[in-house]
Amino acid sequence: MSGEPSSAAAREPLAPDQELVRALQATRKYGRVHPGLLARVARRALAGHGRRGALKAAKRALHELAGAFLDADSCRRAERLARSLATAGAERRRELCLAVLRLHASSAERLPAVEALYERVWQAAADARGVPRSAPVRVLDLACGLSPFALPWMGLAPGSAYRGVDADGRVVDLARLALPFLAVPALNAPPQVEAGDVLEPPAAACGRFDVAVMLKTLPTLERLAPGAGGDLVRRTAAPVVVISTATGSLGGGRRLRHDELIERALADGGRRQAARFEMAGEAVVVAR
């Protein structure tokens, strides 16, 4: 018999967006980005720039979304540090986690006040839930980046749970290397980190959580898909959401204000602001 379906299918040309996704997956920089996010970026780049300009536009968008925070060299160094956790003592493990966090642009910015910042976040979230600060909290960290390495400084109440989701497979791999060695005796179960696109329904809606955090992520999501912030807030089932945005540009040169964007995301998502504060280059809004 001639023309077996499998070989015929193999010869069929790919649709332009699939072709672009293949091209992005073949790059060293973006090969580990979640396919759902690659497809979204590819469709937008094709719509805005046509086939000729799409690859460049897609790479630019992915750089803004994920690449800008952890370059290839920092990623390799972070992997070496994360691998050393297995043989390090308790004090050395904390140093190694700090060294990893310093390699990621958005984590590094909050390091000088990381404990104080999380303390205010959990206090405000507990107030918004109407429970004491010492009550266990199930946290969903959306677009978590390398925040799992900050677990030793998060000060989660005893009996709490933590799950991070990120579209960048590199940070998920790094976090998974480290999770068995992070000193978080307060948690009621091992912390979890998974690869996912928070713009797709299951990542935001999965499981039961008390607090969903979206730290320094909404502005880039909005640039990729206008309205994505409100959509994400609406699809998030947790009773309390914590949104933060950077108050300065990555290089530190420009003062940024994202208050309107957050207000719109909360209004579209049917939430009301319960608290707002600024700390360590970050404006934080807690809403219910």
Ligand SMILES: C[S@@+](CC[C@H](N)C(=O)[O-])C[C@H]1O[C@@H](n2cnc3c(N)ncnc32)[C@H](O)[C@@H]1O
């Ligand atoms: C500025 S970093 C913030 C990381 C962390 N939340 C923090 O505050 O340190 C943005 C993160 O969002 C992730 N990201 C971007 N778009 C995403 C998407 N659609 N789904 C999941 N993660 C995404 C990137 O991979 C990156 O780790």
